[in-house]
Amino acid sequence: MFPRLPALLILLAVLALPLACHSAEPRNLDSAKQEITRYIDSGDYFRNLAQVAEQAERYLTQRLGEPAKPGQKLAIVFDIDETLLSNLPHMRPLGFGYVPPLWNEWVVAGTAPVIEPFAKIYHIAQAHGVTAFLISDRREKDRSGTAKNLHLHSLANYAALYLKPDASHDTAAAFKTAMRKKITEQGYTIIANLGDQESDLTGGYAEKTFKLPNPFYITE
Ligand SMILES: [Mg+2]
Numbered sequence: 001m002f003p004r005l006p007a008l009l010i011l012l013a014v015l016a017l018p019l020a021c022h023s024a025e026p027r028n029l030d031s032a033k034q035e036i037t038r039y040i041d042s043g044d045y046f047r048n049l050a051q052v053a054e055q056a057e058r059y060l061t062q063r064l065g066e067p068a069k070p071g072q073k074l075a076i077v078f079d080i081d082e083t084l085l086s087n088l089p090h091m092r093p094l095g096f097g098y099v100p101p102l103w104n105e106w107v108v109a110g111t112a113p114v115i116e117p118f119a120k121i122y123h124i125a126q127a128h129g130v131t132a133f134l135i136s137d138r139r140e141k142d143r144s145g146t147a148k149n150l151h152l153h154s155l156a157n158y159a160a161l162y163l164k165p166d167a168s169h170d171t172a173a174a175f176k177t178a179m180r181k182k183i184t185e186q187g188y189t190i191i192a193n194l195g196d197q198e199s200d201l202t203g204g205y206a207e208k209t210f211k212l213p214n215p216f217y218i219t220e
Pocket residue numbers: 079080081082083195196197
């Protein structure tokens with residue numbers, strides 16, 4: 001009896017194989033878009049942003065209350081898109097699609113609205129002598145529109161705005177980690193790193209990270 005059992009199991013596995021190979025139909029794109037639209041229009045997106053900002057503010061207040069080590073220079077790192085600046089007015093009419101020429105026009109115009117709760121964090125940090133660094137997956141060619149847009153919202157007095165070289169093939173995570181390493185090598189202690197993508201936050205070189213919601217796209 002016993003030697004037959006493995007053969008039976010193999011037979012059952014072979015019979016089950018075609019079933020395992022067929023995956024379920026993917027989620028419908030229109031329903032995903034409708035869900036995102038509801039997330040925005042219900043105010044939940046903005047409430048979730050505000051919650052993360054509250055956590056960051058609470059942490060910052062506690063961290064800045066700690067006695068500073070002699071000569072220690074504190075820094076804070078922000079991502080730009082969907083962290084300090086909102087691209088909703090651009091993305092929404094396009095059904096959250098990405099059309100490179102239209103995206104470029106939007107960046108050049110430099111009129112993206114600010115995400116207030118995080119602009120507030122930026123100003124609180126600076127008021128406490130924490131140096132702000134901006135690291136974005138935008139390209140060097142986007143520098144003037146990006147700088148203009150930040151200036152529009154009084155977010156201009158950063159120590160550096162790191163943008164990806166135009167020809168770079170680095171992932172966002174690799175580029176951003178390298179920039180935080182560079183900041184650290186300049187003698188700064190990065191006390192917080194804030195961004196809407198996992199690729200903003202992985203790779204270390206920050207005491208604490210804060211993940212903002214972004215159901216619109218993924219940057220790897
Ligand atoms: Mg972003």
